[in-house]
Amino acid sequence: MTKWILDAYIFGDRVYLDIYDDSTNSIEKQIVDLYFYGYIKTSNPEHLVDELRKADGVEDAWIESWLIPPFYDLIEPVVVFTTKSYQLLKYILWLAKLKNLRVVNTFPHPLIEALYRTGIQPLTPINHSIKGRIETSEWNPRSRDPELKYIVVEFSSGYYVVETPEETIGFWELGDLVEYIKSDKFHLGFTDPYIYMRLVEEDLGIKTSVYKWIYSGGFSPHEYFEWCRLAYTPLSLMNNTSIGKILSTIEALYARDRRMLIDKSRSRRESWRSISELLVYDRGGVVYQPKPGLYWSVCQADFKSLYPSIMVKYNVSGETVDKPGCRNTLILPWTPHRICLDSEGVVPGSIKRLIELKDLYDTLYRETMDELYKERKNAVKWILVASFGYLGYRNSFFGSVMAHEVVTSTSREVLKKARIAVEKKGYRIIHAIIDSLFIEGTKTLDECIYLKNTIEEATGFQVKIEAHYTWLYIPRSLNSDESTANKYYGLTSSGEPKIKGILAVRRDTPLIVRKAELEALSKLFEAQTPWELSIKLEEAHSIIDKYIELLRKREVEIRELVVSRNGRTREEYVKPPLYIFNSKPPYRLVYIDGRLVPLEKTLNRNYDVDKYIELLEKAKRELPTRRDLEDLFYAT
Known part of the structure; x- marks a missing residue:
C-alpha cells in the first residue's frame, strides 16, 4: 500500500492535501500546517x-x-x-x-x-503522516508514477481524441464525448482550456464528473507529474501555466536557497550598439539552406542539449554576463561579451541537474522501452528548450539579451568546428540546423559512430546519433525551388521511416491530405536502392492522383476535409480571420469559395474542390521527382 501527494491547494485559510491511496484507488483530504x-x-x-x-x-x-x-x-x-x-x-x-x-x-x-x-514534493509517496505533518520519501527517478484513472482529451482532424490507461478513441459528437467521460470515475482529466469550456457548455456536470481537471494542454499525465515534482508545483497551480513558468519556478527556488532576491523592478538593460555590431553578434543559431533533392547514406548527428550545455559549460546566466567588478572573467574569442566565473549562475545551476535527468531517462527508455521514461524525458526536454528562449526574454528573472548572444555565438562556433572536423575526414555536410548535422557518404552506422566521436573530440560537446539514413529527401518549398530548412524525410538503415515538417505531420492538415501523403510515402519507404526508388516513385505520385480524382468526383466525406484549429479567441489575434467571429475554439473548418468556414455554418454549400486539390498538389510537390532521381544517378 502506497499513499501519494496528489495535490495541494488553499481553501479559505487552510492548506489541504489530496492524498491518493493506490490500494483502494481513493482520494482523501488532509489539512496540513505550512509556513x-x-x-x-x-x-x-x-x-x-x-x-x-x-x-x-x-x-x-x-x-x-x-x-x-x-x-x-x-x-x-x-x-x-x-x-x-x-x-x-x-x-x-x-x-x-x-x-x-x-x-x-x-x-x-x-x-x-x-x-x-x-520538503513536500507533489506526486511523490508519503513516508510519514501525523497530526498535520507530512513527510515524503526522496523521489527516485526510476520509480513508477501512481496508477490513477486519467483521461486526456485532445483535438485532431476534427475529432475529440481521448486517451485513457486502457484505450485511445475518437469522438465526432461532443455529446458522445461527454457521455463517455461521465460513464466512468476518473481521478484526473487533462485537456486545453478551449476544449474544457466546450465540455462545460455542453454539460455543467462535467466539472465534477472528473475529480480534478487540469487544462493547460493535452500533455500526458507523466509529463505533468514530472513538472510538478521538479518545480514543487501542485496540480492545482498547473492550470493555464506554461513551460516557461515551470522553468522560472525552478530557477526561483534555486535562487531562494542562495538568498538571491527576485525584484521585478530591476532588470538588465542592453547597452547601445551599432547596426554593424548587431549584424555580427545577434544572428541566432546556424541554419543552412540545403539543396533540395535525394541523398544517399546520410548520418544525422545531433548535439545533446547543445544550448543548455553551453550555458552550463561556460556559466552563462543573465547576472554572469558582462558583470561589472568581476574578479575571475572568462573571455571567449567569438563573442564580445565577458562571463564572470566568481560564482555559479542561476541558469546553469538550475538546468545542470535537468540535463543529467534527461540523459538518465533516455538511458532508461533505451534499456526498458517503457513509454513512461520517454514521456518523462520529453517533459524535461521541453524545460531545457525553454531555458534558451527565456534567456533572451525581456521579462526573464535571470536572463539578458547579452547572455542569449553568448549562447548563439558559441553554438555557431561549435558547429563550425564540427563542420571542419567532418570535412577533414572526407565527408560532406549537406544540411545543418541549430544543433543537428546531416553528413553524406556514411555507408554504415559504424561510420556514423566514428564521426560522432570525431565531432565530440573537436568540439568538447556530447553528440548522439539521431538517425542513419539509407536515403534522405529534402523537399522543395511549396512556393519556390528552394528548400525549407525544417522539412525532410527518409528511410533509416534500421528500416524505420523518419518524417519532419511536411504536410502529413502538421496538426492542421485535413485528413484526406494526410492520408494521401502518408500512403504515398509508405510506397517510397519500401525502396532500399535508387533503382527501387525510381519504381516506387511512380506509384507514390499515382496515389496522390487517385485522391485528386476522388475529390473531383466529390466522393470524399466532409469529415475528411476538416481543417482543425485548436486555439485562440478573437482577442488573441491582431487581425482575426472571419471564422473567429461566428464560432468557438476548437474550430472545425472547411474550405468554401477559397476561405475557411466553420463546418456548422456550411449547411448544404459545396466544399471548394479546387482548394483541396491545391493542397494535394502541395503534398505531391513534397515527393521526389524524376529530376531528383536523374540528379542522383548523374552524381553517382
Whole structure:
C-alpha cells in the first residue's frame, strides 16, 4: 500500500492535501500546517520586525542579508516573516505596498515555496503522516508514477481524441464525448482550456464528473507529474501555466536557497550598439539552406542539449554576463561579451541537474522501452528548450539579451568546428540546423559512430546519433525551388521511416491530405536502392492522383476535409480571420469559395474542390521527382 501527494491547494485559510491511496484507488483530504513566507524591503527593517512580531498570526519575523539584482554583487537587508495564514500573508503584503514599502520575492506562488521549504514534493509517496505533518520519501527517478484513472482529451482532424490507461478513441459528437467521460470515475482529466469550456457548455456536470481537471494542454499525465515534482508545483497551480513558468519556478527556488532576491523592478538593460555590431553578434543559431533533392547514406548527428550545455559549460546566466567588478572573467574569442566565473549562475545551476535527468531517462527508455521514461524525458526536454528562449526574454528573472548572444555565438562556433572536423575526414555536410548535422557518404552506422566521436573530440560537446539514413529527401518549398530548412524525410538503415515538417505531420492538415501523403510515402519507404526508388516513385505520385480524382468526383466525406484549429479567441489575434467571429475554439473548418468556414455554418454549400486539390498538389510537390532521381544517378 502506497499513499501519494496528489495535490495541494488553499481553501479559505487552510492548506489541504489530496492524498491518493493506490490500494483502494481513493482520494482523501488532509489539512496540513505550512509556513508561508513574506519578504519586505524597508529603510528601517528593525522597526518593521518589531511591528510584525506583535501582529497576531505572525509566527516570527527577522532580518536577512540578500544579494540584489541585476548582478547580485551587492547585499541589502530584507525583512522576512512567516505565518500559517495565507489570508494574513496577503493582507500584510498589501498593507506594505500601501505604505510604499517594497514587497519582493513575490514569485513563485507562496504555496510552492511553502511546499519546497517543508520538503513536500507533489506526486511523490508519503513516508510519514501525523497530526498535520507530512513527510515524503526522496523521489527516485526510476520509480513508477501512481496508477490513477486519467483521461486526456485532445483535438485532431476534427475529432475529440481521448486517451485513457486502457484505450485511445475518437469522438465526432461532443455529446458522445461527454457521455463517455461521465460513464466512468476518473481521478484526473487533462485537456486545453478551449476544449474544457466546450465540455462545460455542453454539460455543467462535467466539472465534477472528473475529480480534478487540469487544462493547460493535452500533455500526458507523466509529463505533468514530472513538472510538478521538479518545480514543487501542485496540480492545482498547473492550470493555464506554461513551460516557461515551470522553468522560472525552478530557477526561483534555486535562487531562494542562495538568498538571491527576485525584484521585478530591476532588470538588465542592453547597452547601445551599432547596426554593424548587431549584424555580427545577434544572428541566432546556424541554419543552412540545403539543396533540395535525394541523398544517399546520410548520418544525422545531433548535439545533446547543445544550448543548455553551453550555458552550463561556460556559466552563462543573465547576472554572469558582462558583470561589472568581476574578479575571475572568462573571455571567449567569438563573442564580445565577458562571463564572470566568481560564482555559479542561476541558469546553469538550475538546468545542470535537468540535463543529467534527461540523459538518465533516455538511458532508461533505451534499456526498458517503457513509454513512461520517454514521456518523462520529453517533459524535461521541453524545460531545457525553454531555458534558451527565456534567456533572451525581456521579462526573464535571470536572463539578458547579452547572455542569449553568448549562447548563439558559441553554438555557431561549435558547429563550425564540427563542420571542419567532418570535412577533414572526407565527408560532406549537406544540411545543418541549430544543433543537428546531416553528413553524406556514411555507408554504415559504424561510420556514423566514428564521426560522432570525431565531432565530440573537436568540439568538447556530447553528440548522439539521431538517425542513419539509407536515403534522405529534402523537399522543395511549396512556393519556390528552394528548400525549407525544417522539412525532410527518409528511410533509416534500421528500416524505420523518419518524417519532419511536411504536410502529413502538421496538426492542421485535413485528413484526406494526410492520408494521401502518408500512403504515398509508405510506397517510397519500401525502396532500399535508387533503382527501387525510381519504381516506387511512380506509384507514390499515382496515389496522390487517385485522391485528386476522388475529390473531383466529390466522393470524399466532409469529415475528411476538416481543417482543425485548436486555439485562440478573437482577442488573441491582431487581425482575426472571419471564422473567429461566428464560432468557438476548437474550430472545425472547411474550405468554401477559397476561405475557411466553420463546418456548422456550411449547411448544404459545396466544399471548394479546387482548394483541396491545391493542397494535394502541395503534398505531391513534397515527393521526389524524376529530376531528383536523374540528379542522383548523374552524381553517382
